[in-house]
Amino acid sequence: MTMLVHITPAKNVRAIRRGGIRAQSLADASQTGVYCLPVMPSYQLTHQWVRELRRGGQRTLMAVHFRVPDGEEVSVGHYGSPRVHVSSAEAAALVTELEDPRGYEVIIARSIAAKEIHRIRRVNQVTGWRYSPDAHGTRPCPFCDPGGYGASKIRKAFDEE
Template sequence: MAMFVHLTSAANTPRIRRAGIRADSRGQGGVRGVYCFPVLPSYTLTHQWLRELARFGPKGSLSAVHIRLDDAQQVLVGHYRDRAKDAQQWLTAAEAVARVAALPDPRGWEVVVPRAIGAREVHRIRAVPQVSGWRYVPNAHGTRPCTCFGCRIRGEYGGRRLRERHPHPLDGPPPPAPVLLARIDAAGDPGDPTALREALHWFGLRRRGPVDRLARLADHPDPAVRRELVWAVQGWSTPGVAELLDALAEDPHPDVREAVADVREL
């Protein structure tokens, strides 16, 4: 029998003891199953995913669920970066353990069991220290975290301070709203399209904004500016956004109308 460990919220452990682990995750190619990792002699490598999962998972501590699988059970094995088609391999559970154990650096590898785990397959559940493993990527320690929009996590502890110390040239933090409004005013009337689009890009990184001051750009002669306006205000909670998008949905240019349709599907 092959032994694996599945990391999950401690709040899930009563249900797992009673009914097992649900196949709620999606692996490569849309495979539905349970993520786990082989139990290796190294405690740190076995629980390497703990700190990274804690960044995205539910609040509270994580627990380790040890599961026993039949050696012939088919599982999907590969590195988390191997997202190309057929980059990961289907192996038996026994082969997966041997494959990962033989790697010079198994950090970042993962195993997906393509089914739910029954309660009888759960060997034991135990609490684990919450400081094991890597964050962001393996070998990230000592390198500056990326502050781009795709890498950062909204609400992450220390995230705002990190972005203020190391602002990303495209993804902020954005300048204050009065500074951006001054740039829009300085662009003239109807306004330089390049300067307006740059200011609207920064407005799009904010949660609220002056809808009344930007509404005039819905009549700008450049459709690229009007399209950027759609993406700038679509995530705001400011009153008046819905009315502005309604007006832009009737824009004569198809790119602007398409942008409104896209943001309303988000």
């Protein structure tokens, strides 16, 4: 059984304990599924999506650990790239063995039943990256977030160089 983790707002925990994780339409709207990552030896890499997901306005996020059969077909890939279809065990091995697994995601094309959930736990709210895995130290896009917190200070720092 492959252990995976799904990051969700704390307000969803009661419903998840009762009925599991519901599959939702994905970003490209072509299918439905559950975003997750394999549990890796590194806490930072396992929960890398927390800061990026908090940008959506959620105050507290929780980690839902669950198990799926090793042979179940999932999609895996970097969030901006095409994904490949492999078994869940192969996806976990692929992501875990990468030199830099930041930005990768596993998608299960079905809902997760409540009986498959192993545990639900709090997660450090400042873990992970924002915008993209290597965004720190790069020039910000003036059109993407012109009025964001600290945006003028960041633009000014790059203009002085």
